[in-house]
Amino acid sequence: MANIKVGIIGTGSMANTHARRYREMRGVDLRSCYDTDTKRASAFALQHKIEHVAASLEEVIEVCDATSVVTPDAFHAPLSLRILEAGKHLLCEKPLATTLKDARRVARRAIQAAQQHGTIHMINLSYRDSSAVQEAMKIAARGELGEIRHVHGHYLQSWLTGTTSWGYWQDPNWLWRLQTAQGSTGVLGDLGCHLLDLVTAVAGDVATVESRLTTFPKIDRKGRQRTALGTARLDANDTAAIQLKFANGAVGVCHATRWATGHMNSIFLAVHGTEGALRIDLDQGKDKLQLCRGRNKAMGRWSTRTIRTTPSIYQRFIRSIKTRRQDHPDVPRGAQIQALLDACQRSSQKNGKTTRVGRWM
Ligand SMILES: NC(=O)c1ccc[n+]([C@@H]2O[C@H](COP(=O)([O-])OP(=O)(O)OC[C@H]3O[C@@H](n4cnc5c(N)ncnc54)[C@H](O)[C@@H]3O)[C@@H](O)[C@H]2O)c1
Incomplete structure (x- = not known):
C-alpha cells in the first residue's frame, strides 16, 4: 500500500x-x-x-x-x-x-x-491512549463492578496561578483559551471534554447534569486582578463543578479547574459499583489501574495492575485508514460529548438547575 x-x-x-x-x-x-x-x-x-x-x-x-x-x-x-x-x-x-x-x-x-x-x-x-482507561472500559462493560452507583473524576491544572513550567496565561497559546470571543468554551470545553469522555466511556451515558461554571479574575504580573485586557474580555469559564445522574441510575461528581495549585495536569477517575471499584490516577502513570474486588472488598484493600501499552489514537487513525475499519473515538462520539458540554452550559446559566442532556444526532 x-x-x-x-x-x-x-x-x-x-x-x-x-x-x-x-x-x-x-x-x-x-x-x-x-x-x-x-x-x-x-x-x-x-x-x-x-x-x-x-x-x-x-x-x-x-x-x-x-x-x-x-x-x-x-x-x-x-x-x-x-x-x-x-x-x-x-x-x-x-x-x-x-x-x-x-x-x-x-x-x-x-x-x-x-x-x-x-x-x-x-x-x-x-487520554483514551491510556492503557488503564482502555482496561477500565472493558472491566465495566463486562459487569465486573456490579451495578455502578457512584463516580467521581477531576482534571486539574494550575497555569492561571502565575508562571508555571507551561508558561504564563498571557502567552498567545493560553490567552485564546480565556476568551469566548476567540471561540473558547473555557475549562469545560478544554479539560471537561476529556474528563466527561473518560467518565462516560467507563460508567455509561449521562441523563441529567447540574453544573456551575465560574470565571475568576486573572492575576497579572503586577498582582492586579484582570477581567479584560484592553477591550478583550477574559470571560471564558476557568472552573467547573458538575453533578451527573447517569442513565443507569448512578450518580457522579466531576470538577475541572485551571487554578489547582500543585497540579500540572492531573486526571483522576474512580468508579464504585456493588461488586467492585476501580480508580485511575494518571499522575501515577497511564498504565496503572487500581482495583478493589473479590476478597479485597471486605477490607477496602486495593491492588494495582500495570496494563500493557495500547495503540495511541494516532496509530489507530492510521490503522483505520489502512484497514478501512473505523475505530473509536469517532466524530459522532465528539458530538455526543458536545451534548453533555451543552447541557452543562445550560445548567450553569440557570444557576445549576437540573438539565437533561439533549440528543446528539
Ligand atoms: N487532545 C489533547 O490532549 C490536546 C492537548 C492540547 C491542545 N489540544 C487542542 O489542540 C488545539 C490547538 O491547541 P494548541 O495548544 O496547539 O493552540 P496554539 O494556540 O498553540 O496553536 C493553534 C494554532 O492554530 C493556528 N490557527 C488559528 N486559526 C487558524 C485557522 N483558521 N487555520 C489554520 N491555522 C489556524 C494559530 O495561528 C496557532 O498557530 C485546541 O483545540 C486544543 O483544545 C488538544
Missing part, C-alpha cells in the same frame, strides 16, 4: 505532538502543513522536515489523504466540514465544535463521507 499522505492544519504547540507521532509511524508521509500565521507554519515545517508549506486549507486537502485539525476550538467545525466534504480522512482535535448544532452538523457529514467515500473520522480525546 502507498504511504498515507498526512497534513496538519494549525501548527501551534499541540501540532508538535501530532507531527512527532506521525513521524514515528511507518507508511506515513507527513507531507503538508498550514497555519494562518505563515511564519509559524514555516518554522514548524523546518522543525518537522515537512516539504510543503501550504498557502490554504485547500492546498493541504489537494496534496494529502488525511488531515489533522489542530487549530483553536472555534475553527474545528468549519475546517472539519470542508475536509469531510472533500472525502479526506480527518483527525480533529477536541472539542469537536463550540456548539451542539455545529457538532451535529459535522457528525452527520462524517457519517455521509464514510458511506460515500470510506472516509475515516476520529476525534483526539487523547
Whole structure:
C-alpha cells in the first residue's frame, strides 16, 4: 500500500505532538502543513522536515489523504466540514465544535463521507491512549463492578496561578483559551471534554447534569486582578463543578479547574459499583489501574495492575485508514460529548438547575 499522505492544519504547540507521532509511524508521509500565521507554519515545517508549506486549507486537502485539525476550538467545525466534504480522512482535535448544532452538523457529514467515500473520522480525546482507561472500559462493560452507583473524576491544572513550567496565561497559546470571543468554551470545553469522555466511556451515558461554571479574575504580573485586557474580555469559564445522574441510575461528581495549585495536569477517575471499584490516577502513570474486588472488598484493600501499552489514537487513525475499519473515538462520539458540554452550559446559566442532556444526532 502507498504511504498515507498526512497534513496538519494549525501548527501551534499541540501540532508538535501530532507531527512527532506521525513521524514515528511507518507508511506515513507527513507531507503538508498550514497555519494562518505563515511564519509559524514555516518554522514548524523546518522543525518537522515537512516539504510543503501550504498557502490554504485547500492546498493541504489537494496534496494529502488525511488531515489533522489542530487549530483553536472555534475553527474545528468549519475546517472539519470542508475536509469531510472533500472525502479526506480527518483527525480533529477536541472539542469537536463550540456548539451542539455545529457538532451535529459535522457528525452527520462524517457519517455521509464514510458511506460515500470510506472516509475515516476520529476525534483526539487523547487520554483514551491510556492503557488503564482502555482496561477500565472493558472491566465495566463486562459487569465486573456490579451495578455502578457512584463516580467521581477531576482534571486539574494550575497555569492561571502565575508562571508555571507551561508558561504564563498571557502567552498567545493560553490567552485564546480565556476568551469566548476567540471561540473558547473555557475549562469545560478544554479539560471537561476529556474528563466527561473518560467518565462516560467507563460508567455509561449521562441523563441529567447540574453544573456551575465560574470565571475568576486573572492575576497579572503586577498582582492586579484582570477581567479584560484592553477591550478583550477574559470571560471564558476557568472552573467547573458538575453533578451527573447517569442513565443507569448512578450518580457522579466531576470538577475541572485551571487554578489547582500543585497540579500540572492531573486526571483522576474512580468508579464504585456493588461488586467492585476501580480508580485511575494518571499522575501515577497511564498504565496503572487500581482495583478493589473479590476478597479485597471486605477490607477496602486495593491492588494495582500495570496494563500493557495500547495503540495511541494516532496509530489507530492510521490503522483505520489502512484497514478501512473505523475505530473509536469517532466524530459522532465528539458530538455526543458536545451534548453533555451543552447541557452543562445550560445548567450553569440557570444557576445549576437540573438539565437533561439533549440528543446528539
Ligand atoms: N487532545 C489533547 O490532549 C490536546 C492537548 C492540547 C491542545 N489540544 C487542542 O489542540 C488545539 C490547538 O491547541 P494548541 O495548544 O496547539 O493552540 P496554539 O494556540 O498553540 O496553536 C493553534 C494554532 O492554530 C493556528 N490557527 C488559528 N486559526 C487558524 C485557522 N483558521 N487555520 C489554520 N491555522 C489556524 C494559530 O495561528 C496557532 O498557530 C485546541 O483545540 C486544543 O483544545 C488538544
